[in-house]
Amino acid sequence: VIGGPRPPLPADTADCSYAEAAPVSVNAPTPKYTVRKQRQDPATSLAVAAGEAVTYRVQICSTSATGNMPLTSATLVDTLPNVPGLTAASVENSGGGIVAAGPPVTITWTLDDSTPPNTGLQNIHTGTACANRSFVVRYPFGLPVGTAINNVANATIVPVSGGPVGIGPGVRNDTIGDPAPAGSSNKSAPDVAPGTGNPIVYSITANTNGSNVRVPNFTVVERFPQALAPLPPGITFASVSSGRWNSPADGAVSSDMRATIEYTTLPVGAGNFCDFSATTALATNIASPGGSITYNVPADIAATATCMRWVFADFGANGPDTPRNFAFTTSPQVRYDVGSSPPVIVPSAIENCTYVNFGGGPATPPVQCANVRVEEGTPSVRPSKSANPTIAAPGATIDFTLDADHVGGDSTAPIVNPVISDWLPIQLEFVSVVSTTPGGGAVQVLPDYGSSGRTLVRVAFTGSFPVGSSGPQVVIRTRVREGVPANLTPAAPYVNDMAVFLDAGPSGTFTCPNNSAPTVDSNDLNNNGSTTDLMCPTSATFRVSEAFLLGGEKWVEGDPALAVVGDPAQASVATDNSACPDYDTNFGGPPSSFTRFPCVARTDHGGAFRYRLRLANAGNRLLEEYVVYDTIPFIGDTGVGGPLSGTARLSRWAPVLDGPLVATVVVPPLIQVVNPGLDPVAYASAAAVQIEYTTTPNFCRGQVRTSNYSPAQAGTAAIENSFPAGCTPGVWSTAVPVPASATTGFRIRAFSNLTTPAATTKWVAGSFLEVDVPMRAPATGAPPSYVSGTAPNIQGNTAVFNPSWNSFAHRVFQESATIAADLLPTAEPPKVGVILPERYRLGNLVWRDDGAGNPTQRNNGRADIGEPGIDGVTVLLCRDTDGSAGPSAGDTLVSSTVTSTLAGNPGKYRFTDLAAGNDYYVAIANTPSQLALAGLFSTVPDEANPNADGDNNDNGALVGVSVCGG
Structure with missing residues (x-):
């Protein structure tokens, strides 16, 4: 349930009464x-x-x-x-x-x-x-x-x-x-490792995009490195390419841009600017070529060349000045070969520069340079991280994409065995690793890493990522924790840190963006026990929006010895119980076996189980006047609150309350951090959590109806008795009914003026109530669900799925509520279910094996036609429990019965509701007290063919042994 803050009322309506009704009209579309x-x-x-x-x-x-x-x-x-x-x-x-x-x-x-x-x-x-x-x-x-x-x-x-x-x-x-001619140029080049296959290649860009008029005599100048100092040993001037350029229109007038390309061998002049008083032309007034022209050294350009220039002119109708938006479309490139003879000195640095001249331009134009390093192979990695979305409410998910790529121009060796670590801040909880690229990254998730509430997600990749290729990527899904304060602009954003680790290159190290040195991993984000590793860190920011948010979940725990199973109607868990939700995984705490929809818990007939309600202020604003209602399951039950009041819960049997509820007010570590003055013990007392019970059938619970009401109306009989239709006003008490099994429902109020005593605090965002409800299944009469053995399996088989379902409905007001609009909608989280195991029957007949007048059938161990059953015989049911196989005096007496006439057939007995997984046997005491057996003896121990089951005993019979009860 989510909403935004209610805006303040206009001054002239402050004393008005407000009422709400559902909309009854729809506005027609209008032109917008x-x-x-x-x-x-x-x-x-x-x-x-x-x-x-x-x-x-x-x-x-x-x-x-x-x-x-x-x-x-x-x-x-x-x-x-x-x-x-x-x-x-x-x-x-x-x-x-x-x-x-x-x-x-x-x-x-x-x-x-x-x-x-x-x-x-x-x-x-x-x-x-x-x-x-x-x-x-x-x-x-x-x-x-x-x-x-x-x-x-x-x-x-x-x-x-x-x-x-x-x-x-x-x-x-x-x-x-004023007219303001302008032009600009730039230079770039990647660092290289030594070797004949790794040339240094400088690229030139230039344009007139910053001009508001045509540019006279637009000239791009290249100053070669050798103009200022001799080239380092092993580095040779190799070639220059012409590049290609556009001919942008000047309004409706086409242009025809031409270039004269020439170089000079003269030394540079004042300020290290080029002297073109004597030049050698490479091309004169050429249009942009179909492909960039390469001018080789020394065939086309002298090895002693110091500078080169491109002089542009428009041969179109509005020329000769260069129009706005002129640019190189393919960059001219200057190439230097890195050889092995003479050997290159490593490391070496070579600077290459460019600038532009034009009529009306500055006397000292800005010079743009690129400094290339010749170095032993050194990977340079750029960590990057982005959030999607960048703004989310508490409870919403944010996906972070983490990349570790080569730094273009600086990386000269592969990225080897990289590790990407994401150290989530306390405001975020880890949900999942959505993907790793390439697949197969080894994932570690380490909660409470370094400090309480922070999770380290570490993904290790094995292998090499060559220079020029994409590096590894990890996408991590997180969730904004309940209670995280809003921090919309201009507040400072929250920060999520990451780090990249990798093997050193041939140079013995690696670098981060801009050839910066790696950072020391003082927090051991590599999780290898070392705080001296080197890493390239970065971070991403995110913001949290404001929200009133009421969170609620119901969980159920059965017999811990009986594994939870999936609802066969839910495809996600119908045949895979490993996907069942687990309370401990979600929230931590003492070990338990709680699960929830779409899975169900199991307990035995007559066995105990318990519900757990987790009731949270899951937003980041205060709440008040909280109420929750719960109806104990019964056959024919429906949803508790207004939204689901017409929806059958489909309970197949009715459990009972088995004792008092236990409620705990929990303040998570994050909430204590953001509320440093909050004393959890005092806060729990001030919350005034009040649990009430009723034995009233179909009790009224109008506070969780669909329509709103004001805070002043919340405790009135008019509201409470308004829902559901035909309900009976409940009689409520804080004392558990005697017996507890008579309870039909309960309600809980907290942070409310309606409790005794009244609450003295509002519901702090991020804190929650944890309520345990002890329950018990009926000993007999409840239909089982088949989950094992020879009976049909529950998975995927609704015909043998007989759960008891339970749910609750709750509501709460925004802080400082005064009107009905401040009431959040009624919410009823998914129901939870409990099922019971299958049971068995054992029994049949005690009869006189006298042959019924046929001597050949007498004492043959078979119940032949006409042989009479014997009423009044005491039959014992024993369970073999003493660790000694077979009947013995140490076994457990489960039950006893006396044979009787059933449907006109004497000598019948049966034992019902027997739990699976036990070894049972039937015993008949041969004692004087068995008057019905006076003068009789046991028939032969077995029939000739036990598999024929003629004596209803595949396992044979034993005579003269001690059994349970002596």
């Missing part, structure tokens, strides 16, 4: 749309310059997927600013719209999903999508800086029902700014 306008190019971080093309996007957007009315068509109109020189011709691309000269200039689009391009207008009501149109306008040259250029879009929409509706405006306000 808006108009938006955006500037797409140049980027909104840049000013608009006069004379430059600007791209806008106008949209009709759905604002809600709930109750929104579909559209059949729409008319979208954009009104351009009325500035000097702006005409219809200034619109270079109308995006399919009709341009009107004005003034002001307007563009009109008709959107009906039949006018191309299709916008999907008629389906955007199902979500919050938009129908889009884009256009390009070039503002006139000469507009003064500071001129306002405000664009306004409006629309008329036509819903499927009703007339046209005007919406808007969508506004984009800008001003003309």
